[in-house]
Amino acid sequence: MNKRSSRQSRQSSTSQIWRSRLLLLGGIGLFTTLAIILTQKPVPQVSAQASQRSAVNQLFKLPTTTAIAQYRPLSVDPIPSETIAQATPTEPAKPTETPSEKAAEPKSKRPLSQYIVQFNRSPIIGNRFRLQGVYAESQFGFTRPRQWELKSAKATIRYQHSPALVPEKSNLVIRVNDTSIGSAPLNLKNAQVGKVTFDIPLNLLQDENQISIVAQQQNSPTCSNPDDQTLWSEVLSDSEIAFNYAVKPIDLDFSRYPFPFFDEYGLDSNRISYLLPSQTSESWLTAVSRFQTNFGRLAEFRPLETVLIKDLKKLEWNDRIVVIGTPSEQPLLKTMKLPYKLVNDRFVDGNNTPLPDNVGVAMLATLNNGEIPAIVVSGNGAEGVAKAAQFLIQPSNRQIGAGTAVIVSDLSETPSPAPREWSHYLPNQDNFQLAGLTGLDNKPFKDKTVKGTSAAPVQVHFRALPDDRFLRGSTMNLKYSYSAQVDPRTSNVSVLIDGVGIGSRKLDSDKGGQNESLTVDLPPNLIKSNSIIDVAFDLYPKEAAQCGYANDQQLWGTVHGDTTFNLRRENSVELPDLKLLTTGFPLASPQDLSKTAIVVPDSPSESDLMTLLKFSERMGRLTDAKSVKVEVFKTGSLPEGTKKDRNIVAIGTRDRFPVQQAFETGGFQLMDVFGRGLGQDRIQTLPDSSGVIKSVMSPWNSDRVLIALSGQTEKGLQHVQDILAKDNWFYQLKNDTVLINANPQSATTFDADAYQLQFLDQAERRRIENVSPLSKARRFLEEQWFFVPLGIIAAALLLYGVAQLFLKRVAG
Structure with missing residues (x-):
């Protein structure tokens, strides 16, 4: 009995030992497996299912912290090619320095550059800045770019005045922002040219500034007649303000966007350079058109230079690079240092997980060792690119941006304004x-x-x-x-x-x-x-x-904002009319361009794309809304619903024109082999480098218009671009067709005779109105007034006949 119990006890202890060993080995295995799983990086899975998962309310793992992109422009600004103002940056100033000063300077001190602003850049001054009378004052406005660190500023005034002035009682006073910086006596003889230079205290200068020139003039020691024509002075238009400045490096941040891509205080034209994609998809065309429309709104009256580039090698000093498109459309994204990495041509988050196709990403970067800023508007799919572009276009979304990278998961739809809700125009209420x-x-x-x-x-x-x-x-x-x-x-x-x-x-x-x-x-x-x-x-x-001095500064008049208007008006307009296009109508109704579609050839050339950008910029300058909803299509994919519902703008040369109906209707026609037609007339021209802008009623909707921007050659399209870009030419548009012919002797498009415009008015017009029958009858009588006397005579004869018939019956 004891032996059996002992044997059972030994067997039990042995089984417990093996059980303990098995549990220990299992625990070690489980721990090892968990350690391997936790330390192993996930392999990116590029699958359609993963890329299409919902991004609403989803947060992504951010990448590891990287250095902030710092924009450090060149210290030497080359002279720009062609600007509207005769003000150009010059070579950097080289002030003399003592050895002690050099030793005290930090190694990172930025060199100085100089910029000269001449008075003749102001359209108000032009070539003449005349001050007439006993007391005369004129102003000249200028801005200070945001990236300048001013070191000194000087105003050089060149002037001449009437020899009849009394030197002891006549002088010229210079003020900057209502603070005097100096004066000069008017003591020249025989209308000689004088020159004075004044230092401008830097603490007086702001973002927006005004220099005032005040002439106090007397031609008699006792009393001068203020209406005497000999009381005059002239400030010559080559007077100037010279700035010595250093360019401050800035950290790129979306909280400051659109700066530095657009500076509303810049003295030069803002230059936007779009990187061309490997293939121009409709999503890229729509995004770039909306982006350029937004820049047009930001620019308003300021000059804007736009270029298309094929690579990132030969860049200008003032280029601002815009890269729009997916990684497959923009292969050069691989060569850029960006906050989000590219793996297998897809952007990934901090976990190396590809972003969904419907998520956009906007990033700021620099090129050429920080000298050129770049903005990337991208995503792994067309929907993501559209979201990223819309985020930067819509002010309500853009204002919450920050940092150098923004993931756009979801954007609320901005409602379109009412068709007659136009900013800076009369309210829709009467x-x-x-x-x-x-x-x-x-x-x-x-x-x-x-x-x-x-x-x-x-x-x-x-x-x-x-x-x-x-x-x-x-x-x-x-x-x-x-x-x-x-x-x-x-x-x-x-x-x-x-x-x-x-x-x-x-x-x-x-x-x-x-x-x-x-x-x-x-x-x-x-x-x-x-x-x-x-x-x-x-x-x-x-x-x-x-003696010419009137005590009038105590006199004032005030206009109150509660002044009221009571208007009587109706909605009535005749189309087509290019004069209306100078206001944006009807394309800009509503102001977000949601009722406008642009059509380009299936394989658009650079001239087609540049015409698209110039037209989009012009529409931006003419509109003001919280969003941009214009869409761009190719010839073969224009939906039937879009044709019937929207105004159409077609771009392209005659041989690749996307909407042939524009030249098949009445009026001027462009035909094959350089043919032209007008009514029953048919001719052929060689060569034909003219540009054509034509507006006809849409063949798919009698309430919409079809606008053609075309020419027989790409040279003609370039002429169309110049007309769209230059205010002095664009606001001359009228009738339904304009033929644009360039003057080869003209040196610049700013010349008054750079182009010859021929206007045709052959298209059949249609009145679009929303009025009562009584208003229609009244307008008919106003326009066809000669029917009024005929109607009176007819009514009189009718009444006479009725009266005679009545009298005969009574007499009988």
Whole structure:
């Protein structure tokens, strides 16, 4: 019994030992397996299923922290090729330095450059800057680029004046931002040219600056007649302001975007360089068109230079590189140092997991050792690229951006504005206040006060919508106030539209007036899409001027923002008309261009693409909305629904023109083998380098238009680009067709005779309106007025016949 128990005990202890060993080995194996799994990096799986997973409310693993991209421009600015102003950067200044100064300087001190701004770059000055009278003042505005670190600034004024001036009582005063920086006596003889130079204190300079030149002139030791024509001085247009500056390096950050790609305070043209993709897809065309439209909105009136580049090798000093497209469309992305890595032509997050195709990524980088900034708008799919582009275009989304890389997972749809909701134009309501309009600075109007006898008028935009047709009975109820001590016999307030007076009233109280009113009728024929209303105060003191000096600075007049307007108008317009295109209509209705589509050839050339960019930029300058929704299609993929629903803009030369219907309808026609047609006429020209802009009614929708930007050759398309880019040519467009012929003797497109424009008006027009039958009858009688006397005669004869018939029956 004891032996059996002992044997069982030994067997039990042995089994426990083996069980313990097995558990220990299993634990070691499990620990080893877990360690291998945790330390092994996941292999990127590039699968359609992974790339298409939902990105809504999804956060991605960020890459490891990398160095912030720092933009360090060249210290030497080469002279740009062609600018509208005669102001160009020069070679960097080389100030003399003592050995001790050199030793004290840090090694990283930035060299100085010099930039000269001549007065003739201002269209107000031109070639003549004349100051007339006893006291005369004129201003010249200039900006300070954001990246400049100013070291010194000097104003050099070249002038001449009338020899009749008394030197002891005549002088020239220079002010910068209302602070005097110096004066010079007007003591030259025989209209000699004088030259004075003044240092400008750097603490006076801001982002936006104004230099004022004040001439105090006397031609008599006792008393001068202010109307004497010998009281004059002229500041020559080659006067200049010279800046010595160093360029500050900046850390690229989306919180500062669009700077440095666009600087609203820059003195040179902003230059945008788009990197061409390996293949031009419709998604790339749409994204680049929207991007350029946004730059046009940012530029407004400022010059903008756009180029297309094929690689990143030969870059200019002022290039700002824009790379749009997927990694497969832009192979050069592999050569750039970017925050997000590329694995197998796909962007991956910090876990080396490919981003979904519907997720966009926007990144900032530099090229050429930090000298050229670049922005990358990309994603692993077309939907992602579109999201990234839309993020940078829409201000409501862009304002939350930060850092050098942004992943765009989801964007809310920005609703389109109403078709008649146009910024800086008249409100859609017929009753509104002056506070609802904008001044010439495009800012909402607020109560404004002017002072003195020669006060400038208060000006506001009064731009009619392109399809507005004004009727009689529109009124303006002006609310104004004025100071005491005015002379009621000679002082008055006047209202003008585009320089044409429409009403005035004398200021009949020498004690002043508060919140007085003046109601004037607004003539329908004077209100246009570029109209300006002037409210001018003619203020004269009760006491007469003595020796040309009038005590008038205590006199003031104020225009109040609660001035009201009551308009009578209807919506009626005739299409096609290229004159309406100068306002953007009908393409810009609504302002986000959601009812406009652009069509290019299936394989667009660089000329086609550049025409697309120039047209998009022009539409950006003409519109203002919270988004851009224009779409670009190729010839073979234009949907039927888009044809019927949208205005179409077709781009291309005659042999590859994407919408042949534009030249098959009435009016001017471009035909094969350099053929031209007009009505029944047919000719052939050799060579034919003319550009053509033509507008016809859409063959798919009688309420839409079809616009052709074309030519027989790519040279013709270049002429179209110049017309779209230059304001002085673009705003001449009219009728339904314009033929553009270049003058080979002209040195630059800014010359007044650079192009010869021939306007044709052959297309059949259609009236688009939303009016009552009574309004239609009234308009018919206004336009066909000769029917009125005929109708009166016919009615009289009819009544006479009826009367005679009645009399005969009574007599019988």
